[in-house]
Amino acid sequence: MLKGKTVILGVCGGIAAYKAAALCSKLVQAGAKVRVIMTESAAKLVQPLTFQALSKYHVIVDAFEENDPSVITHVDVADSADLVIIAPATANMIGKMANGIADDMLSTTMLVTQAPILIAPAMNVHMYAHPAVQANMRTLEQRGAYYVEPGVGLLACGYVGKGRLAEPEEIVAAAQQLLASLADRPLAGKKVLVTAGGTVERIDPVRYLTNDSSGKMGFAVAEAARELGAEVTVIAARTSAPKPAGVELVKVESALELREEVLSRYAFADVAVMAAAVADYRPLRQEEQKIKKTGDTLTLELVKNPDILQELGERKNGQLLIGFAAETENVEANARGKLKRKHCDLLVANDVSAEGAGFGTDTNIITIYGSDGSSLPLPLVSKREAALRLMRLAAEKLGPAAKGQAE
Known part of the structure; x- marks a missing residue:
C-alpha cells in the first residue's frame, strides 16, 4: 500500500526522534516517497542530513525556506501527500494541531494538508496522561486523525510507563493498514442517515423521561460509514459519547423532533440506520x-x-433500512418479528442485560438479522468493529444498483 505513495514524515523534538530515522528508512524500503519536515527542536537532536541521506530528498526545517519561487513550499508539500505521519509527536505539536496554531513549517503544513494523518505520540508518562494532552488528542481524533499508541516501558526521563514511541515496524504496519482501509470505500458516493442517543420527553422545565442510551453505537455506525466513503448525517438526541468527526451532526431532543428531522432527509438517503433509543411514550x-x-x-x-421506524419502512423507495432492537428476552423471536413488522432490510438485535452488551459500554454482542432470513451473529467485539461489520454488510446489500450509484 505504500509503494508509489508520497508520505510526509513530521519529526518533532522529542528524544525518540532518533527512531524516526529508522522509520524513514523503512518507509523508503516499502516504496514510499518520503518528504521529511523537522521542527527546529528535532534538528537539534538529529541532523537533517541524516534524513536527507535516507529519503534522497531535501529536508525542510525553516518555515521561510522557499527554494522554488514557482510554489509555496508548505502548500506544495501538503498537496503532494497521500499520508502524513507525525513521529515522534510531542505534546507541543499535538497541542498546536488541535488548536490550529501554525508557527513553524510542520504545524503550518498540517493546516493545509487534506491527507490522512497518522500520529505516533512519544513523551513522559505523566505528560501523556495529562488532561490537556488527552483532550487535544480527542479533538484531533474527532477531526479524523489516527493514532499509533505509544508503548509501555522505561522512558528516557527514567520513568516506567506509557509514552515510548511505537517501534518503526509498528508505525509502518499501521500506515499500510490505514491506506488499505481508506482504499476500500464501498460506500463512496452514498448518503447514510444515522440516528443516535436516547430521546428526552419533557415533563416540566426540569424533569423528563429518557433512557440509558449513550449514543456510542450510533456514533460508531456513523464513523464506520464515513470511513467506508459515505456522506453521513447523524441526528442525535441525548448522548454522552464524543461526537463523530467528519459528519453532519443535527441535535434534537424529543421523539417528535427526531421524527421531523429524519423525515426531512429520508428521501435523499441511500441507507438509513435507526440506532437511536426512541421513547415509546x-x-x-x-x-x-x-x-x-x-x-x-x-x-x-x-x-x-409515533413509530418512526415503521413509518420509514412504509415510505421506503429504494433505501436500505436498518433497525435496532434492544431486548432482554426472546431476542431472536422479538427481533425477527420487529424486522418483518417494520419492513426493515436489516435489524441489529442484542440482549442489553448481557455483560458487555448494554447501554454505555464500548463493546457489544449483536446478531444482524436480514429480511431474507439470514443472520450474522457477532461475539463480544468493540462497537467500532460491530459498526464496521454492519456497514460492510449494508454495502453488500446495496449492490451495484444502489440509489447513489445510479445517480
Missing part, C-alpha cells in the same frame, strides 16, 4: 412551570409516540 402535557410536590403520589398521563 411521552407526557400528554408538558407543564410550563415546575410541578410542585403536593402529595404522596403523582400520576402522569402518557401518550404513544
Whole structure:
C-alpha cells in the first residue's frame, strides 16, 4: 500500500526522534516517497542530513525556506501527500494541531494538508496522561486523525510507563493498514442517515423521561460509514459519547423532533440506520412551570409516540433500512418479528442485560438479522468493529444498483 505513495514524515523534538530515522528508512524500503519536515527542536537532536541521506530528498526545517519561487513550499508539500505521519509527536505539536496554531513549517503544513494523518505520540508518562494532552488528542481524533499508541516501558526521563514511541515496524504496519482501509470505500458516493442517543420527553422545565442510551453505537455506525466513503448525517438526541468527526451532526431532543428531522432527509438517503433509543411514550402535557410536590403520589398521563421506524419502512423507495432492537428476552423471536413488522432490510438485535452488551459500554454482542432470513451473529467485539461489520454488510446489500450509484 505504500509503494508509489508520497508520505510526509513530521519529526518533532522529542528524544525518540532518533527512531524516526529508522522509520524513514523503512518507509523508503516499502516504496514510499518520503518528504521529511523537522521542527527546529528535532534538528537539534538529529541532523537533517541524516534524513536527507535516507529519503534522497531535501529536508525542510525553516518555515521561510522557499527554494522554488514557482510554489509555496508548505502548500506544495501538503498537496503532494497521500499520508502524513507525525513521529515522534510531542505534546507541543499535538497541542498546536488541535488548536490550529501554525508557527513553524510542520504545524503550518498540517493546516493545509487534506491527507490522512497518522500520529505516533512519544513523551513522559505523566505528560501523556495529562488532561490537556488527552483532550487535544480527542479533538484531533474527532477531526479524523489516527493514532499509533505509544508503548509501555522505561522512558528516557527514567520513568516506567506509557509514552515510548511505537517501534518503526509498528508505525509502518499501521500506515499500510490505514491506506488499505481508506482504499476500500464501498460506500463512496452514498448518503447514510444515522440516528443516535436516547430521546428526552419533557415533563416540566426540569424533569423528563429518557433512557440509558449513550449514543456510542450510533456514533460508531456513523464513523464506520464515513470511513467506508459515505456522506453521513447523524441526528442525535441525548448522548454522552464524543461526537463523530467528519459528519453532519443535527441535535434534537424529543421523539417528535427526531421524527421531523429524519423525515426531512429520508428521501435523499441511500441507507438509513435507526440506532437511536426512541421513547415509546411521552407526557400528554408538558407543564410550563415546575410541578410542585403536593402529595404522596403523582400520576402522569402518557401518550404513544409515533413509530418512526415503521413509518420509514412504509415510505421506503429504494433505501436500505436498518433497525435496532434492544431486548432482554426472546431476542431472536422479538427481533425477527420487529424486522418483518417494520419492513426493515436489516435489524441489529442484542440482549442489553448481557455483560458487555448494554447501554454505555464500548463493546457489544449483536446478531444482524436480514429480511431474507439470514443472520450474522457477532461475539463480544468493540462497537467500532460491530459498526464496521454492519456497514460492510449494508454495502453488500446495496449492490451495484444502489440509489447513489445510479445517480
